[in-house]
Structure formats: C-alpha cells, structure tokens
Amino acid sequence: TTTLGFVFKEGILLAVDSRASMGSFLSSEQVRKVIEINEYLLGTMAGGAADCQYWLAYLANHCRTYELKNGSKLSVAAASKFLQGILIGYKNSGLSMGCMIAGTDLSGQHLYYIDNDGMRLKGDIFSVGSGSTYAYDMILSLTEAVELGVRAIYHATHRDTASGGVVRVYHIHQNGWTKVHDGIDVVDLHYKFAQQKGLVGDGDE
Numbered sequence: 001t002t003t004l005g006f007v008f009k010e011g012i013l014l015a016v017d018s019r020a021s022m023g024s025f026l027s028s029e030q031v032r033k034v035i036e037i038n039e040y041l042l043g044t045m046a047g048g049a050a051d052c053q054y055w056l057a058y059l060a061n062h063c064r065t066y067e068l069k070n071g072s073k074l075s076v077a078a079a080s081k082f083l084q085g086i087l088i089g090y091k092n093s094g095l096s097m098g099c100m101i102a103g104t105d106l107s108g109q110h111l112y113y114i115d116n117d118g119m120r121l122k123g124d125i126f127s128v129g130s131g132s133t134y135a136y137d138m139i140l141s142l143t144e145a146v147e148l149g150v151r152a153i154y155h156a157t158h159r160d161t162a163s164g165g166v167v168r169v170y171h172i173h174q175n176g177w178t179k180v181h182d183g184i185d186v187v188d189l190h191y192k193f194a195q196q197k198g199l200v201g202d203g204d205e
C-alpha cells in the first residue's frame with residue numbers, strides 16, 4: 001500500500017493505491033483505501049485490510065452517533081483522538097493499522113496520522129504504507145526542494161519586516177548535511193522573480 005496526504009494552498013490532498021495482497025498473492029486491485037467517514041471527514045487505510053476497514057467504519061459510526069446526540073460535529077482532532085484511543089486499547093494485540101484522518105471543521109482543514117502503536121501526529125504531509133518511501137521520493141527533487149525553500153524564505157522576507165538579508169539553505173541526507181546556499185541576497189531574488197513574472201518597470205513592485 002501507498003497512501004499520501006499533504007496540506008497545500010487549497011486545502012488537503014489525499015492520494016492512495018488500491019491493491020490488497022497476501023504475501024505474493026494479489027488479493028485485490030479494487031480496494032477503496034480512502035474511507036468516506038462523512039461529508040467532512042476522510043480516513044485512509046494501510047496495514048491489515050480487515051483491521052482498517054472495521055475500525056474506520058466504527059469511527060464513522062461514532063461520528064454519526066455523536067452528531068445525532070449533540071447536534072454538532074466532532075472536530076478532526078477529536079475524531080482522530082477517538083481512533084487513537086481504540087488503538088491504544090488494543091495495543092500489542094496484533095492490530096496492523098497505519099491511517100490518516102483528514103477533514104475540515106470549524107477551525108479549518110487538518111491532517112492526522114494514527115497507527116497501531118497508538119501514535120497520533122498532526123502534520124502537513126504524511127505517506128503511509130509499504131510504498132510510502134517511494135511516494136516521499138516523488139514529492140520533490142532536490143532542485144525543486146531547494147527552489148521551494150528559497151522562494152518560501154524570499155516570500156516571507158518580502159512581507160515580514162523582521163525577516164531579510166540573505167537566504168541560507170542546507171540539505172540533510174544519508175551522509176549528513178550539505179550547505180546548498182550560504183547566502184542569496186533577497187533583493188537579488190526579488191528582481192529575479194519579478195523578471196520571471198514578467199514585471200518590467202523600475203523594479204519597485
């Protein structure tokens with residue numbers, strides 16, 4: 001299984017595969033690994049098919065019951081906390097589950113990771129399942145990652161009066177770390193990006 005979830009400008013994206021396997025036997029290519037808990041909550045499945053299916057259905061039931069009793073919806077945090085509580089209760093009993101709970105509530109969009117160890121993390125990007133390392137590879141190449149880092153810091157320095165000067169970039173990898181940029185002047189970046197955006201004129205934009 002490969003499941004991926006990440007926060008981006010317009011909200012949260014979930015992407016998953018559909019294979020179920022048992023050793024080398026492929027038991028299904030049609031699995032729905034994104035569970036539609038309700039119209040504002042989604043869950044992803046990795047690990048034991050039955051474990052994930054059963055407990056995410058149980059979570060969906062809990063969410064609906066809560067809504068009917070209280071006339072309001074569970075937050076993403078609360079729904080993921082409920083699932084974590086179940087998995088902690090069954091810790092070391094053999095459940096195999098690596099799930100994401102993602103959705104929107106009164107405080108916005110949120111993404112959580114929960115697993116059978118009882119771990120629960122809030123985050124901006126998770127990839128879960130046997131194929132997750134390959135998914136992470138695809139997220140950004142080094143060049144794209146550096147470019148994103150530089151642009152993000154430049155953007156902040158352009159808006160935040162307390163940020164400025166030069167951009168320094170480091171890449172952490174298997175052999176330690178490498179200094180990618182020791183100081184790109186944000187003013188130079190401004191004109192570079194302005195030119196790329198086709199903003200002509202005296203550059204005072």
Ligand SMILES: C#CCCCC(=O)N[C@@H](Cc1ccccc1)C(=O)N[C@@H](CC(C)C)B(O)O
Pocket residue numbers: 001002019020021022023027028031033045046047048049050052096129130
């Ligand atoms: C259909 C069917 C049989 C499914 C058996 C079954 O749970 N396979 C598991 C792998 C596994 C896990 C724990 C024990 C044994 C076998 C599987 O395919 N998991 C995928 C996700 C689920 C939701 C489909 B993925 O994580 O690879």
